[in-house]
Amino acid sequence: MILNLLKLYEDTIKDGDHTPVPLEPEPVQVGQVRAFSMIPEERFLVLEELDNDLFLVVPVSSYLQLLTTDPLPPLYEWRGLRLALAPIWYHIRKEIIENYSRKLFIIKDLTSAKNYIKSVQRQNLPWYTKKFLHLNAKRWANLVLVSLLKDVWEREEELYIQRVQGDTSKLLTPLALAAHSKYKRGENYFAVFEEDRLRLYLPVDYLGKRISVRIKDELIFEGTLESVILEIMGDFRGFEEDLHVVQL
Known part of the structure; x- marks a missing residue:
């Protein structure tokens, strides 16, 4: 059945x-x-x-x-x-x-x-x-994917406008400002860094396959991906540039 x-x-x-x-x-x-x-x-x-x-x-x-x-x-x-x-x-x-x-x-x-x-x-x-x-x-x-990318673009634009209005002598690009936000667009993932968890949005092609997630050299997840959304509990803010996702 x-x-x-x-x-x-x-x-x-x-x-x-x-x-x-x-x-x-x-x-x-x-x-x-x-x-x-x-x-x-x-x-x-x-x-x-x-x-x-x-x-x-x-x-x-x-x-x-x-x-x-x-x-x-x-x-x-x-x-x-x-x-x-x-x-x-x-x-x-x-x-x-x-x-x-x-x-x-x-x-x-x-x-x-x-x-x-x-x-x-x-x-x-x-x-x-x-x-x-x-x-x-x-x-x-x-x-x-479309929803999240548009959300990030709008947040980057808002931060850019705020920065320009506050100090026109130091213009930062939206991309540079994004590095200080809780979002990270990687080559094969989209990450949201929250206070108590890391939320990863991963390619559909990864479903049913084994992946590993590392912060620097520390393994924080390894297993079979059951959904395009993967939540890993913990506060990983500040390590945005050290995140790596690999299909095994």
Whole structure:
């Protein structure tokens, strides 16, 4: 049963189109369940609004048997479909959501959704759920990359403007200013350095393959990549230039 479902899902998205087409813009709101205009549609929950027009979103799927995590995900009903949250989340830009997805319905109480995402972030997922996420991540890869790069460019531009207004005798380029921010664009990764963790956004081609992550000569992660997003707990700020990611 599980193998048949995985094969069905894999065949469905393989024959589809992962590039969304523009739609009539609809304002995004936290709590909305929306669908990107792909073939087939990619449904997701808008869980939280972050700064700089970024939203935290969670994929929503009708493949319930592939999402039997512990604890079980919240279930939502819409037009005869039963939908469950996938145990992963992404950062997506406001304009991408509004221009390339449509609103399906809204969830007023997000408590169970937020609790679920927190509880499953670091647990060992069933093998079939990992396989589902591996396949599903390919649909999100370009949306995530565009969202994050645009966020960095805007932050760099803002820092540049602030610097110019404050002291016109020392003009710094956006690239130089970026070196002092919490972001780092490497050859094969995009990194966000936060107070308590390092979040890496990695190429889709790395999914299912072994990688190592080092800060200088210290190994901080080695293992098989199960998602395009890899979180490593710890405060690594100040070591942006010493980060290295290698496919083994």
